[in-house]
Each structure stands twice: as structure tokens, then as C-alpha cells.
Amino acid sequence: MTQSQKNALIVGASRGLGLGLVETFLKRGWRVTATQRKPSPDLARLKADALRVETAEIDDDASVANLHNRLASERFDLIFVVAGVATQAHDPLHEVSRAVAAQVYLTNAISPIRFAETFLGCLAPGGSLALMSSILGSVSLNEDGGWETYRASKAALNTLARSFEIRHRAEGVSVLVMHPGWVRTDMGGEEADIDVATSVTGLADVLEARLGEPGAQYLDYRGETLPW
Template sequence: MARQDRSALIVGASRGLGLGLVKALLARGWDVTATARGSAPELEGLAPVAPAIERVDIDDDAAVAGLRDRLAGRSFDVVFIVAGVATDAHVPVPEIDRAVALRVYETNALSPIRAAETLAPLVAPGGLVALMSSVLGSVGANESGGWESYRASKAALNTLTRSFELRHRADPFGMVLMHPGWVRTEMGGADADIDVATSTEGMADVLERQLGRKGCVYLDYRGETLPW
């Protein structure tokens, strides 16, 4: 088995891409701590190597601060904030319930940046803060429309991450905004292009290549740069 000489904190790992990332990194010998909001049978049942599991709701600032305090004294090569929602993504913005749209923005843009700010002290020198974005957050690549509230939330996440990186430019870690591809998950649907393993193995490759690099990059799971 590979040496466990790298470590990751995966925030939002109960299922889908978060769970897939945990599996991919464990298989590479990483020491992984994973979070879930509540019961997470698939995460809890991983074997023969299992992650440490913490409970946290990314929309709860006090809970995220509590996570940081519980992990005080540890450091992680990667802190990857995966959590996100696509509630009523197909409803155009003029028709979507305002409260729903605001919750999507909160969970996809505001909460990840606030969590990144809170958890940044846990990132090891030369490490990375990674956030799950999407090609749908690219303003330049939007030539088809649709998924309006979701697109806007991810575009906001991209903008806030650029600002976060500027505020933390003197700190010894880099930033990765990651597009996982169109993946066959509950959110991506059965007709998506790739499976979870293909996406998460690719993202793990990207993370390993980016370690030690500063700045903020917007990449897909193959390591290709996306237009802002």
C-alpha cells in the first residue's frame, strides 16, 4: 500500500463526487478526513481503509468553526469543499421562487467561501484550497443558457474565489476551482458523459499536479483551463 504521506479534508462527502474523491484519494494512500451533514452509510461503510468522519453543515458558520477547532493542530495538503445544490435548476430566474434562488446562492457561493476562510489555517504550506465549481459557472462559455440560478451561483463562486486568493496571496497555499465534468450522479443525471470514478480519478491527478503551486486556477478534471 502507498505511504500515507499526503492528507486531505473533503467537505461534503456523503455521496456522489465527494464520496468518489474520498475513495480515489484513499486508494492513492492519502490520509483522508471527510465530512457529512448527517448519516452517510456509504461513507461510513468504506473498507478496508476508511476516512475519519466529521459532521458539519456547510451553511452553519458555527458548525464549520467547530470543525476547525476540532481539527486544530492538524494540517492538510488539500482542503476540498465539494458541497453544492441544484434546486429547481431548470426553472428560469424570472420564475424561480426567490427563497429557493437565494438558498442556491448561499450553499454554492457564499458558504463555500466562508468555509474556506474558516478552514484556511488548516492548509499545509504548499497545499491547496479546492472548491467544486462547474463549466456552467463560466460566463465566457455560456452559449446555451439554461440552469440560470445554478450558473449564477457558480459564477459567483468563481468571482469570490478570485477575491479570496487575492486576500490570501501572501499565504503559502494555492487555489483550484474544479469542474468535475458532466458526471452520472443524482445531480448530473443518467445521461451524463462520464462516471464518478473517471471524474474523481482525474480530479485527484489534477490536485497532485497542482500541489506546491500558488495562484488561482479554473480547471476541469482533465487539467484543462476553462474560460472565466
């Protein structure tokens, strides 16, 4: 890695937005470490000297700790936790089993913050921690209901992200909580507003423009601030 080359860690990059972000940052000259839960054929097809692929399970503390040990010598300008789930997102809360609801909360809210705590020391000076949230996590914008367990998990992530930033405020940590838009992915569905390329291009633009800004910001892929 050259001295001026930026370095990113993209967590949850096997497909969809994570994969698109890896491709986008590589094209922009970044060095990228991408994580997958299991071997990803799409990620394996990306041939680049600046790409490193690691396997880790964000819900498993031992797996995250092992990943940290493997990457302990690295310093990242951007650590972006993209991984998330939307299991039974269309079902109302009372129709979702406690086990499924708890797993959605764990993966979408708890695990990203625990990952951030583990990897905070790997963040380079002037770097940012980014977390993939959703506009559905905005409590004040919830006027239509629906997606109840998913909404709640992203609202929890937003709250925990703010608490994380406050806890590390003396260190000047930069936390960027991102909404990617309604994207045509396996999660977003075919009727979504935008494609992956539009979303990840916008996300990368915003992340590069806001890199290192202290505090916690809740932004969409166009750089607009969202209400918590």
C-alpha cells in the same frame, strides 16, 4: 500518519463525487477526513484506518466553527469543498422563489468561501484549497443559457475564489477551482457524459499534479484551463 503521507479534507463526501474522491485518495495512500451533513450509509461502509468521518453543515457558521475546533491540530495538504446544490436548476430564474434562489447562492458561493477563510490556517505549506465549481460557472462560455440560478451561483463562486486568492496572495495561497465534467450523479442525471470513477480519477490526477501551485486556477478534470 507517516511523515510523507498526504492529508486531505473532503467537505461534502456523503455521496456522488465527494464519496468518490474519498475512495480515490484513500486508494492512493492519502489520509482523509470526510464530512457529511447527516450520517451517510455509503460513507460508513468505507472501512479504512486512514479515514476519519465528521459531521458538519457548511451553511451553519457555528457547525463549521465546531468542526474547525475538532480539527484544529490537523494540517491538510488538500482542502476540497465539494458540497453544493442544484435546486430547481432547470427552471428559469423568474420561476424560482427568492428563498430557493438565495439558498442556492448561499450554499454554492458564500458558504465555500466562508469555510475556506475559517480553515485556511489548517492548510499545510505547499497545500491547495480546491473548490468544486462547474463549466457552467464560466460567463464567457454561456452560449446556451439554462440552469440559470445554478450557473449564477457557480459564476459567483468563481469570482469569490479569485477575490479570496487576491486577498491572501501575500501568503502564496493555492486555489484550484475545479469542473468535474458532466457526471452521472443525482445532480448530473443518467444522460451525463462520464461516470463518477472517470471524473474523480481525473480530478485527483489534476489536484496531485497542481498541488501547491500559487494563484487561482480554473481547471477541468482533464487538467485543461477554462475561461472565466
